[in-house]
Amino acid sequence: xxxxxxxxxxxxxxxxxxxxxxxxxxxxxxxxxxxxxxxxxxxxxxxxxxxxxxxxxxxxxxxxxxxxxxxxxxxxxxxxxxxxxxxxxxxxxxxxxxxxxxxxxxxxxxxxxxxxxxxxxxxxxxxxxxxxxxxxxxxxxxxxxxxxxxxxxxxxxxxxxxxxxxxxxxxxxxxxxxxxxxxxxxxxxxxxxxxxxxxxxxxxxxxxxxxxxxxxxxxxxxxxxxxxxxxxxxxxxxxxxxxxxx
Amino acid sequence: xxxxxxxxxxxxxxxxxxxxxxxxxxxxxxxxxxxxxxxxxxxxxxxxxxxxxxxxxxxxxxxxxxxxx
Numbered sequence: 001x002x003x004x005x006x007x008x009x010x011x012x013x014x015x016x017x018x019x020x021x022x023x024x025x026x027x028x029x030x031x032x033x034x035x036x037x038x039x040x041x042x043x044x045x046x047x048x049x050x051x052x053x054x055x056x057x058x059x060x061x062x063x064x065x066x067x068x069x070x071x072x073x074x075x076x077x078x079x080x081x082x083x084x085x086x087x088x089x090x091x092x093x094x095x096x097x098x099x100x101x102x103x104x105x106x107x108x109x110x111x112x113x114x115x116x117x118x119x120x121x122x123x124x125x126x127x128x129x130x131x132x133x134x135x136x137x138x139x140x141x142x143x144x145x146x147x148x149x150x151x152x153x154x155x156x157x158x159x160x161x162x163x164x165x166x167x168x169x170x171x172x173x174x175x176x177x178x179x180x181x182x183x184x185x186x187x188x189x190x191x192x193x194x195x196x197x198x199x200x201x202x203x204x205x206x207x208x209x210x211x212x213x214x215x216x217x218x219x220x221x222x223x224x225x226x227x228x229x230x231x232x233x234x235x236x237x238x239x240x241x242x243x244x245x246x
Numbered sequence: 247x248x249x250x251x252x253x254x255x256x257x258x259x260x261x262x263x264x265x266x267x268x269x270x271x272x273x274x275x276x277x278x279x280x281x282x283x284x285x286x287x288x289x290x291x292x293x294x295x296x297x298x299x300x301x302x303x304x305x306x307x308x309x310x311x312x313x314x315x
Contacts, residue, residue: 001261002269028309055301068306072284075277082270089260096258112311121311124304135313136290210311237259 001236005081008228013077016220017070023216024069024209029061031123031206038198039125073217080107080221081229088233091154096233097226104222110150112214115142118185121210123202127193135191145184153177285312 036057043050055064080103088099119139127135157173164172194203285307287293288300300307300315307314 002266006269006273024306024309029305032305032308053301054297055304060301060305064302065305065309068284068303068310071280071303072306072310075280075284078273078277082266082274085261085266086263086270089258093257099258116311119313121308122314123308124314127313127315129315132313132315133290136286139313206309210309213309214311233258237261 001233002082002085004232005085005229006078009077009079009081009084009225010074011077012221012225012228013074013080014070015224016077016217017073019220020073020213020217021066021069024065024213025061027212028206028209029065031202031209032061033057034199034202035123035125035206038195038202042125042195069213073221076107076217077221077225080104080225083107084225084229089237091158095226096230097223100226100229101222104218104225106150106154107222108214108218110147111143112211112218114146114150114181115139116207116211118142118188119191120207122193123206125195126198126203131191131193138188138191142184142188146181149177149180149184152180285310289314 040050084100084103087103088096092099092102094102119135119142153173153176156176157169160169160172163169283299284303288297289307290313304314
């Protein structure tokens with residue numbers, strides 16, 4: 001059963017990745033090109049020799065981008081299916097489609113949206129190579145805090161559910177999540193390594209495109225995965241009238 | 247009995263943790279490793295020398311929001 005879910009998760013991830021690649025190609029790549037043009041112009045003005053290209057720009061923007069997005073999306077699909085296999089029938093009484101949709105929403109918020117609010121995506125030429133270590137560290141710290149925070153919030157909502165009802169329990173847990181994230185974002189250091197004359201319009205478009213790629217990925221994953229596993233899941237594990245919500 | 251509920255609910259049957267755990271460990275780690283290669287290899291840390299992996303996934307890394315360089 002789990003192997004079956006995993007395979008389907010990875011395939012749905014791959015499919016979502018293809019669509020996300022299309023989005024990245026159309027909306028993301030023009031911004032990457034603009035950023036690289038800025039980078040080259042700055043280097044030229046400073047009298048620096050152009051960096052040797054290990055991988056040509058067309059390859060980076062084509063097959064390179066395709067592999068990056070597809071490997072990422074397929075892996076996210078695999079991880080998604082594993083977390084789905086655990087949460088299904090445990091966290092809510094929703095069927096496969098509802099569970100998958102909610103899980104994707106939670107994954108998007110915890111893995112993409114919240115870390116992105118603190119440490120947003122940066123185009124080429126934004127970011128000092130000397131600080132890549134600390135920036136990567138902070139990014140992953142924010143990611144871990146966000147995932148742990150949302151997991152704890154869901155556990156809190158489950159605990160308050162019986163006493164306060166679903167609506168109030170969800171509001172309390174949601175508010176607790178927001179407060180903890182606000183504290184974490186306040187406590188963690190800000191990073192601003194945007195060059196002085198970098199286009200604000202370009203930065204905005206790049207970040208929106210980056211967010212859009214993830215929106216495509218997680219929406220397709222959440223909606224398609226439930227549809228794809230529903231039949232086999234319900235056939236092998238029929239809904240039970242005796243199962244307690246645990 | 248600890249597993250009886252006051253109001254029996256109609257819900258999906260969970261998959262036993264015992265069945266899930268080996269998959270979660272092996273496949274989970276492989277997926278995380280794959281994401282590491284797209285997101286961070288030859289950036290802050292490096293398992294393979296050179297910059298080829300970094301340069302190959304360069305655009306994806308930027309657009310997916312990972313710190314790149």
